[in-house]
Amino acid sequence: MSRAQTTFAEPQGANPPTPFRLHAPAALDPPLRSSAAHLAPCRSAGGGDPLSEFLARLHFLNWRCETTTLALDSVVLVEAGATAIALVLSGSLDVESAEGSRLQLKPGGLALLSAHGTLRASTTTPGLPHEHRESPPTLLTARFDASAVGLPLAGLLPPCISSAGCHSPGPLRDSALLSWLSTQATSHAPGSMAVASRFLQSLLIELLRDYLASSDGPEAAQAPAARGAYQATFDACLGPVMRLVHASPHRDWTVHSMARESGLSRSAFADRFRTVVGQPPLQYVTEIRMQKAAELLELTDVPVKRIAAQVGYESVSAFSSAFKRRFGVPPISLRQATAASSDAPAE
Numbered sequence: 001m002s003r004a005q006t007t008f009a010e011p012q013g014a015n016p017p018t019p020f021r022l023h024a025p026a027a028l029d030p031p032l033r034s035s036a037a038h039l040a041p042c043r044s045a046g047g048g049d050p051l052s053e054f055l056a057r058l059h060f061l062n063w064r065c066e067t068t069t070l071a072l073d074s075v076v077l078v079e080a081g082a083t084a085i086a087l088v089l090s091g092s093l094d095v096e097s098a099e100g101s102r103l104q105l106k107p108g109g110l111a112l113l114s115a116h117g118t119l120r121a122s123t124t125t126p127g128l129p130h131e132h133r134e135s136p137p138t139l140l141t142a143r144f145d146a147s148a149v150g151l152p153l154a155g156l157l158p159p160c161i162s163s164a165g166c167h168s169p170g171p172l173r174d175s176a177l178l179s180w181l182s183t184q185a186t187s188h189a190p191g192s193m194a195v196a197s198r199f200l201q202s203l204l205i206e207l208l209r210d211y212l213a214s215s216d217g218p219e220a221a222q223a224p225a226a227r228g229a230y231q232a233t234f235d236a237c238l239g240p241v242m243r244l245v246h247a248s249p250h251r252d253w254t255v256h257s258m259a260r261e262s263g264l265s266r267s268a269f270a271d272r273f274r275t276v277v278g279q280p281p282l283q284y285v286t287e288i289r290m291q292k293a294a295e296l297l298e299l300t301d302v303p304v305k306r307i308a309a310q311v312g313y314e315s316v317s318a319f320s321s322a323f324k325r326r327f328g329v330p331p332i333s334l335r336q337a338t339a340a341s342s343d344a345p346a347e
Contacts, residue, residue, distance in 0.1 A: 049233045049239070049242055049243045049246055050229045050230050050232070050233055050242055050246060051209065051212060051213065051230045051233045053246060054212070054230065055205055055208070055209055058205060058208075060144040060145075060201060060204075061144065061145045062143075062144055062145040063142055063143075063144045063197070063201070064142060064143055064144070065140070065141070065142035065193065065196070065197035065200060066140075066141060066142075066193075067089070067138065067139070067140050067141075067185045067186060067193070067196075068138070068139055068141060069136050069137070069138045069139075070093075070136050070137055070138075070139065071136055083112070083113065083114045083143060083144060083145070083157075084112075084113045084141060084142065084143040085110065085111070085112045085113070085141065085142050085143075085200065085203075085204050085207075086105070086110070086111050086113065086139050086140070086141045087108075087109070087110045087139065087140040087141070087178075087181070087185075087200060087203065088105045088106060088107050088108065088109045088110075088137055088138075088139055089107060089137075089138045089139060089140055089182040089185060089186065090107055090135065090137060090138045090182070091107070091135050091136055091137030091138060092104055092105060092106050092107075092109075092137060093105045093109075093137045093139070095111055095113070095160060095162075101159070101160065103160070103162055103164060105162065105164075107178075107182075108163075108175060108178040108179075109162065109163055109164065110162065110163040110172060110203055110204075110207060111160055111161065111162040111163070112157070112160070112161045112162075112204065112207055112208075113159070113160055114157035114158070114159060114160070114161075138186070140181070140182070140185040140196060140200060142197065142200055142201075142204075161207060161208075161211050163207060165211075165214075166207070166210045170206055170210075171202070171203060171206055172203060172206055172207060172210070177199075181196055181199050181200075181203075184196040184199070212230040212231070213230065213231065213233070213234055214231075228276050228277045228278040229242070229277050229278075229284070231276060232273075232276045232277050235272075235276060237262040237263060237264055237269070237272065238262060238272065238273060238276060238277070240261055240262065241258050241261045241262050241269075241273075244261055245258070245284070245285055245288055246288060249285070249288050249289045249292055249310075249311050249312055250309065250310055250311060250312045251312065252312065253281075253282070253285045253312070254282075255269070255270055255281050255282060258273075258281050258285075269281070286322065286326075287326075289311040289312055289313075289322075290311075290322065290323060290326040290327070292310075292311050293307050293308075293310075293311045293319070293323060293331065294323075294327065294334060296310065297331055297334050297335045297338070298334065298335070298338045304316060304319075304320075304331050304332060304335075307319075307331070308320075319331070
């Protein structure tokens with residue numbers, strides 16, 4: 001029997017499914033800045049550290065959630081650029097990445113598939129007679145635009161993250177919650193799918209938090225270096241410094257003052273920061289200042305002069321030069337573009 005291709009989106013009946021690939025959602029107009037576009041207005045939600053601020057600002061655009069039952073011997077192809085999350089409600093699912101890594105998801109298993117290449121999720125068990133196979137799996141799935149979550153999510157992810165590798169207790173290990181979620185996802189009661197969709201987003205955020213905070217396991221071996229700033233939050237020496245920089249970007253930070261807060265010598269701190277975070281301390285401080293300035297420009301009407309002071313610049317011209325160097329446009333242009341976008345009529 002030939003293996004058919006299917007999408008997460010189409011329930012399968014007796015007829016062979018039409019070959020289909022899961023594409024990324026339609027591309028949006030490119031933002032002025034790639035790493036902070038479409039920020040959710042969460043001014044008080046952040047916790048003064050990189051990970052809290054990242055999770056507070058996650059905003060999943062083009063989120064499409066549904067329940068589907070796959071046919072036996074079906075294959076799901078997740079194309080490059082697409083991102084999908086799948087929660088197994090019943091049955092089991094084998095997931096294999098283009099790099100060759102493989103895992104099996106049982107009921108309650110959750111996987112975030114970020115396809116840098118093609119991923120293959122199959123209900124086929126090689127060598128097992130058809131009559132001895134499990135029932136076709138039922139999944140609660142969603143796909144979204146990973147390039148438009150408001151932050152550079154796609155650059156932080158390996159091809160697959162699963163709940164099997166979770167290090168901390170919580171909702172991903174709560175069988176009662178997962179059972180309740182399964183009931184909601186398969187119910188026809190009014191509002192049940194909306195509730196299931198919201199909870200799936202919460203599970204996704206918990207999965208991301210566990211992954212970004214961990215530094216071991218098979219997924220960590222495939223992890224992009226970009227997540228170093230989030231891991232630094234949990235470092236005994238770097239964590240306090242990261243929280244201070246995020247909470248007080250206006251301070252006159254130097255490598256010496258940051259090292260003093262860490263309890264390390266200047267050279268030891270600089271080496272450790274570069275190793276864990278992936279960039280020099282003052283370069284990181286400048287990046288945080290620019291991101292916070294961009295957020296204030298987009299979400300508030302605070303004058304540019306005050307924003308410059310709030311992120312540590314005494315001179316507006318020096319601030320404008322640094323901002324343009326980072327984003328390619330002066331601060332006032334970002335504010336004008338944001339205002340024009342918000343005033344544009346909805347299609």
